[in-house]
Amino acid sequence: MAPRLFGRGAQRLALIATVVWLGGCAVGPDYRRPDAPSVDRYTTQPLPAATVTADTPDGDAQRFLAGRDVPQRWWSTYGNDELSRRVQMALQHSPSIASAQAALRQAQENASAARGGLFPAVDANLGATRQKQSAVDSGVPGGAGPFTLYNASVSVGYTLDLFGGVRRGIEAQLAQRDYQQAQLDSTYLTLAGNVVTASLQEASLREQIRATEQIVDWQRKTLDIADKQQQIGAKSLSDTLAVRAQLATTEATLPPLRAQLAATRNRLATYLGTTPAQLDAAALTLDAVHLPQDIPVSLPAQLVDQRPDIRAASAALHAASAQVGVATAAMLPQITLSGSAGSQAFSRGDLFSAGTGAWSLGLGLTQPLFHGGELLHKKRAAQAGLDKVAADWQQTVLTAFQNVADALQALEYDAQTLAAQATAEQAASQRLDLTREQYHLGATGYLNLLDAERSYQQAHITLIQARAARLSDTAALYTALGGGWRQDAAAPMATSASPSNVSR
Known part of the structure; x- marks a missing residue:
């Protein structure tokens, strides 16, 4: 009898709740993402079709392809297997990825939990109470009891979402889920960019160290000749001291370069999810990395959909909009329906x-x-x-457009810098060869030779840095454009450590 009565009551309760819920409205503003800036380019002046060329490695022209999307595995455009292996390793093992994935799962579960507010809460109750009633309570002289009262019941409670407070809360949680998804994509993008940049810096430092060591070898040979010529009286002590001072100055540049290389390797190990002592990464050279020549440049209108930080800002704006509805609904009437059905008896049977x-x-x-x-x-x-949050969204968009403009212009000017530096390095090399020949013929002195070596060293190191800057700024453009990350495509690429093997 009781279950039948409860079933009818529950049906009535559900019917009333459904009718009221369907007729209810959601107070507060309805979210609409702001419009992207209405521009057709990123920079003040239109970009050239291609950059200038230079007669040096990595001196090829880079072509800007307007309206093209960045490839998802953009680092593969450098054509280096070791670089691709490093990025893949980082995406699989970095704790930052695991942390962002866990935050996304947490947001997904919170969104699922929030949906429970749309349904009645049903609870089962079972209990036994031992009690004795006074004469006043029972109406029996001397009181009643003691006795045990057993009860078993099912209760239903439901707060009607008349003004959409629950629905706005669910909307806020779903927006928070979207925010965490964008944060995960941003972590993918940032980590890949950091690995590529650190790897290119490592290659540049190795090349700078190698070039400096070659110059040190030359200067040591020159010092050995100077010592011998001084011993036979062909050269003065001041000439020998000048060579010795220049050698010491050049040698002094090696420890800082080696320290930078060690720090870069240590940072790279952290990106790859390991310790510096466990780092297993083959040496990378600039000559083994190829400059991407076809550079996709997405349309400005697409940037707000591609950049993870803008998508995160949009999700935060959506959540803040929904919270206004939640706060507004809290000021309005709330109707609660409740019901219960069960049985009470003095014995369990x-x-x-x-x-x-x-x-x-x-x-x-x-x-x-x-x-x-x-x-x-x-x-x-x-x-x-x-x-x-609306102002934050606008600032994020403006910063994103600035990042793209900076990267595009950097590539244009990097090419010009590389071309000029290549010319300077070639001239310095020719001057050094000529000065050495003149020195061996006795037509010039040590000071001229040392000056030529110093000029060549500076020009050669600067050329190496210019090559690395062009490669790194290309990576900066890829990341500024959003790196090609898509929610449905990122997961297969980055199967980092998940909590599936963690005890529950």
């Missing part, structure tokens, strides 16, 4: 027997009247939060 059934249906209305201004100020705080 009599539960659900004839005459022990009991049920109830309830309807409650709550209208906040005075909370010391709490609800009003929470609503105003939510509106202020929305204004803040």
Whole structure:
């Protein structure tokens, strides 16, 4: 009897809840993402079709392909297997990826939990109470009992979402899930960019060290000749001291370069998810890395969809918009439906027997009247939060456009710098060869030779740095454009450590 009564009551409760919910509205603003800046290019002046060329490695022209999307595995355009292996290793083993993935799973579960507010809460209750009633309570002289009262019931409670407070809360949690997804994509993108940049810096430092060591060898040979010529009286002591000083100066540049290389390797190990002592990465050289020549440049209107940080800002704006609705709904009436059905008996065997059934249906209305201004100020705080996040969104977009413009112009000027530096290095090399020949013929002195060596060293090191800058700035453009990350494509590429093997 009791279950039948409860079933009818539950049906009525569900019917009333459904009708009211369908007729309800969601207060607060409906989210709409702001429009992207209405521009057709990133830079003040239109980009050239291609950069200038230089007669040196990595001196090829780079062509800007407007309207093309960045390839997802953009690092593969460098044509180096070791570089690709490093990026893949980082995506699989970096704790930063695992952390971002866990944050996304947490947000997904919170969003699923929030959906529970749309449904009635059903609870089963089973209990036994030992009690004795006084004469006043029982109406029996001397009182009643002691006796044990057994009860078993099912209760249902439901707060009607008349003004959409629950739905706005779900909307906020879903937006938070989207935010964490964008943060995960941003972690993918940032990590890949860091690995590529650190690898290129490592290659550049190795090349600078190798070039400096060659110059040290030349200067040591020159010093040996100077010592011998001084011993036979062909050269003065001042000439020998000048060579010795130049050699010491050049040697002094090696420890800082080696320290930078060690620090870069240590940083690379962290990106790859290992310790410096465990780093197993083959040496990378600039000559083994190829400059990407076809550079995709996405349309400005697409940037807001491609950049993970902009998508994260959009999701944060969506969540803040929904929170205004939550705060507004909290100030409005709330209707609660409740019901229960069960049985009470003095022995367990009599539960659900004839005459022990009991049920109830309830309807409650709550209208906040005075909370010391709490609800009003929470609503105003939510509106202020929305204004803040909207301004943050605009700043994020402006910064993104700045990043792309900086990277595009850097590539244009990098090519010009490399061309000029290649000319300077070639001239310095020719001057050094000529000065050495003149020195061996006795047509010039040590000071001229040392000056020529110093000029060549500076020009050659600067050329190496210019090559590395061009490669690194290409990576900066790829990341500034969003790196080609897509939610449905990122997961197969980065199967980092998941909590599937963690005890639950």
